[in-house]
Amino acid sequence: MGSNRKEFLKQLGYLSAGSLLLPGMAKANSSNMGNDLFFDISLAQWSLHKELFAGKLTHLDFPATAKNDFGIDAVEYVNRFFADKVQDKSYLNEMNNRCRDLDVNQVLIMVDGEGGLAVLDDKKRNEAVKNHFKWVEAAEHLGCHSIRVNAYGEGTREETMDAAVDGLSWLSEFASDYGVGIIVENHGGYSSDGKWLAGVMEQVSMENCGTLPDFGTSNFTISEGNVYDRYKGVKEMMPYAKGVSAKSYAFNEDGYEKSIDYTRMLNIVKNAGFTGYIGVEYEGNELSEREGIMKTKNLLTMVGQEITK
Template identity: 55%
Template sequence: MSSRRSFIRQSALAAGALAVHPALNAMLAKGSGLEISLAQWSLHKQLFAGQLDHLDFAAKAKKDFGISAVEYVTTFFGSKKVNFKEAGKDKNYLNEMLKRSKDNGVVNHLIMVDGEGNLAQLDEKERLQAIDNHKKWVEAAKFLGCKTIRVNLAGEGSKEDKRNAGADSLGRLGDFAKTMNINVIVENHGGDSSNAAWLASVMKQANRKNVGTLPDFGNFCISGAWGGTEGGCKEKYDTYLGVTELMPFAKGVSAKTYDFKEDGEESTMDYKRLIDIVKAAGFKGYVGIEYEGAKFSEEEGIRKTKQLLEKYI
């Protein structure tokens, strides 16, 4: 009996320690092989409004949220005067990014590339141009110390034709990125890319070690409006099946959140189930917070997502 009481008391003390010491949570998370990063899109409202400068993102991640790894979005590079595509080639600008991240002890993990053309485009001239457009971001990732760029597979045509075009684009871009030890990964990001079976088939066809996926917990709407509610989505792929099918190719995970219950759980999906799928796949690496809700402020949404990840990681 005394042994049982001792066990209960020790368990209660351990639970209390986790609640009081978030640093301990972070240490345990690291021991699991899963680490938390912050996706810049979580602060997109502030960035678009000019309330937060791109160059200050790394410092904010560390100082405000205690997160030491970041995921950039190309759209926010530069300023109103400097186009993000030009900023991605500006060594002075990239050097300032690198300096600020190092000064704050922040790891540059990933660049999410948008607006550089469709990699599953059937028009070969346009597709080859899109591949070339992405190369500067591979070079920027190398300069900043990132390991990975995220690209999109968009295009018009049949699933088979887009699979062939997308696989060819990823193969070409992957071969270029391999010379700099950079990964090229695809997110389920609308259209056919949100059909996990289709995206997995593209990965198998591309067949490159440095080409993979970025499973996003929330982006499984194939047609219609995205988001945590189902009202606007006309065709949705099963979230849990989708994450399961994409995890064998994963080189990162996007922990999307929209809303939370009073107990801190995500109200639109089963987070424990999702993290269990990630763990079961044997994934080791960064799980990126990407809060995209409207009910809570961006800061509060990020903190709630971090708490939820620490709970299950």
């Protein structure tokens, strides 16, 4: 697609004379919730996926739950919970209205199920790119700074990197006209290799294309039995980070995560100069979702205050 991307988008009628700036990213540092932290705290919707799938919580009520039940005034959406409403402007307006009334920031949309942006087949990769266009448009409408995407693909390390660079470049070019970022999570396969993902970012070399480092164990599993060093990986991804995902599973009696050294992780994040949103993403089984969310928020606040002093 390379040199023909811009012309292709013009033919589709997607490009306009909009700004390439990303205002959503700039406003991400507006509040640290009064805790004197170097970062802000958001709540990843996936933390409540059991309640959402069970119908105990609706997508529209998620922002109120974040604010009223957990004291978190910024939310990160998961696309599957409003996939059938992504192009419904009245529904998106209702999301905006509720968040405005609550004074809640809509940070990003985590997009799954729209195809791998690093698949080797040109036709499938191009289709995956176009599948994401509607989510870029929704993100702009909601004031989200980015959509989180997946750099899935099967092939050699080099082949998949080339495909990822192509797919992400095209999508980022489209999104730049909307002031929306395209951020890649370490989410399996080569994307769980921090060096590989950093290499992709270096080649794409676009201001609105970045990473979403996730602390989780599975997020650094490249393949069965092949797990990348999480601390090394986060350090490699942080120069390109537009957000951070604070995955958690279980806690000791002092409130620290049992399997992830949060002090070490947050020092890596701080030393990279990051001051944006860190999303609470509880995925454990020892506690209820709500208990896990509060434990994770408290852990971020505790460690954040310790290393900010």
